[in-house]
């Protein structure tokens with residue numbers, strides 16, 4: 049056994065995040081770690097990575113007990129971690145990030161050119177479409193995730209830990225990542241892999257361990273489990289319908305945009321959304337689908353020839369305030385950068401986005417804000433020690449739920465959801481799908497942007513596929529299949 | 544006991560305050576007296592009022608280096624109008640000038656998208672220069688008894704400046720904890736982008752925040768002018784540093800999103816007590832700056848997470 053974590057216990061104020069958890073890892077295996085949001089997966093990983101110190105238990109690496117008091121210790125021991133909250137130097141380039149701490153050249157003369165070139169080779173080998181000179185701050189979450197993966201893979205570690213590496217990237221990159229993982233495995237590298245997508249677990253992992261409420265509830269070979277069993281172990285009940293769909297599309301067009309352009313990202317996109325319909329937008333990382341959302345919401349500069357929302361002509365949307373006044377709401381994809389104010393608690397995050405509900409003029413009614421927050425916690429089953437918990441201390445999936453909650457208190461007329469299920473567990477996903485159906489049936493226009501093809505295919509009535517900022521096609525009915533979407537997304541015309 | 548320690552960690556400025564009071568009480572028998580405390584409070588009031596405004600600015604992720612110069616120009620305008628008689632008009636004008644400079648800062652920062660450090664550094668120079676020109680480099684002195692009461696009088700044994708300081712303290716506390724402006728100051732400082740995407744008029748609130756800071760400087764200037772019975776063109780030099788020190792000692796983070804006005808009050812008190820205590824102990828002023836600097840460093844080190 050390469051690594052053994054025994055009886056690991058970790059307490060945070062108000063929660064027991066890990067309760068006597070055992071975990072082990074063999075040489076050359078891929079071991080998946082699954083569980084609901086807040087189950088303790090990231091916490092376990094952070095203990096292995098030296099970010100947190102356990103309150104109890106021990107870590108045995110190669111038969112020797114080790115103590116990691118900082119991430120450096122863990123890295124020195126041959127463990128490389130891709131954390132769920134990416135830790136990149138935002139102001140540096142992709143290449144500099146990949147080689148951070150291991151710069152080429154000497155300390156008095158860093159060889160920038162060589163680093164750029166080697167980074168380019170690495171990215172090419174991984175077939176990640178990234179410019180090594182691009183500054184990380186300018187990248188979107190998916191691209192940042194690719195940088196973090198590239199960085200972790202080049203550390204030559206014996207153990208690579210990946211905390212939800214696939215949450216933000218598309219099918220295409222996921223496949224690349226999996227084939228790299230399998231290669232690494234052949235070379236004796238061990239991998240701990242966390243994901244909420246069970247298909248991925250079955251296609252890449254050898255063993256799986258299930259956590260629930262901080263306890264280990266099962267562990268074994270992947271073959272020995274069925275998907276349903278895993279779901280039941282994770283959430284404590286079976287889920288019969290993973291993709292509920294009961295929205296009723298009508299003919300009435302409630303939103304239309306013609307010739308939408310977001311300079312540098314989106315060109316000449318035209319579509320409409322009908323009452324009761326779930327309108328999907330799909331495409332690879334960097335195809336401009338996120339920018340399309342930002343443009344419609346006024347968060348980045350955008351132009352359009354014509355826009356109509358219900359019966360009213362929309363002249364322009366200059367900023368998010370304009371959009372919100374019209375009843376257009378966007379659930380942003382990057383919860384850390386755009387969704388949450390991490391240093392503030394749940395109540396304050398919700399109050400900031402809903403001042404129309406919690407403040408008449410100047411004064412805020414904290415009582416109202418608290419009751420909204422409690423409502424949100426219930427409705428979205430957010431796992432938090434209290435509504436006063438700082439959002440930075442919530443698990444990734446629970447952060448995502450707070451983002452959803454904070455925007456949906458306004459009764460919107462058009463909702464643009466960008467990767468709304470990113471990082472949330474199976475149970476919560478189903479809840480979000482219900483929510484989307486309900487929104488559509490209530491007469492709200494729904495634009496659903498996602499990189500996760502199964503949910504696009506199962507939920508959407510029509511799907512706009514983008515490639516390099518352009519609209520390739522709008523698929524409808526039977527045409528909506530993963531193959532067709534992928535083909536269009538890679539720029540191949542579909543009939 | 545455990546809760547006590549947690550509480551101590553949360554309010555390090557208060558702990559530092561108690562610590563310093565104990566130290567000076569042991570070192571000097573003239574320190575721990577009511578009259579000396581009132582003395583300290585009166586001295587601190589000038590800096591503290593500015594620091595309250597600065598607290599809101601720093602929480603919002605900004606900084607206001609112009610407070611000292613805005614202080615001076617407010618005092619100048621106030622004093623010149625006082626000379627023609629109407630106290631009420633003079634005070635109003637002084638406050639208006641402070642607010643106007645603050646608004647100018649806020650406008651350039653929000654609309655011009657320029658870093659607050661640079662903008663307020665420029666305003667610091669401009670306002671100082673205006674003051675010198677306006678006063679022709681000469682002090683304006685000699686005001687009515689009524690006006691001097693603001694700086695020298697007391698009500699029920701408590702000096703008026705101290706009462707004004709507490710008034711401003713309560714106002715700031717109210718703004719930060721009960722109003723949209725306060726909530727948005729925290730939100731903008733924590734994550735400006737997310738705040739904007741939440742539909743908050745970030746630009747407008749930034750302008751309001753800097754306007755408040757300018758206004759607070761002006762209020763402080765009124766108190767000092769009344770106390771000294773004079774306005775000087777060199778008023779307010781280095782006040783920005785004292786204010787920032789008080790805010791940071793109070794636990795705010797210069798990167799924004801964190802801080803409380805209670806912390807700032809104790810931060811300002813710590814600075815004031817060090818001054819007062821060292822004077823009572825007859826420590827040479829040459830050393831006093833070093834002691835202050837050391838205290839700031841120590842406090843900030845202790846407050847690290």
Ligand SMILES: Nc1ncnc2c1ncn2[C@@H]1O[C@H](COP(=O)(O)OP(=O)(O)OP(=O)(O)O)[C@@H](O)[C@H]1O
Pocket residue numbers: 060061063064065083084085086087088089090091092132431432433440441442443444445446471473
């Ligand atoms: N720094 C912290 N302070 C307080 N509580 C924390 C902290 N970090 C995590 N927690 C709590 O510990 C629990 C486990 O969180 P963890 O991040 O390990 O969940 P997870 O299994 O990774 O979930 P997800 O799938 O959503 O990423 C959660 O209830 C979370 O709120």
Ligand SMILES: [Mg+2]
Pocket residue numbers: 089090091132211443444445
């Ligand atoms: Mg996690």
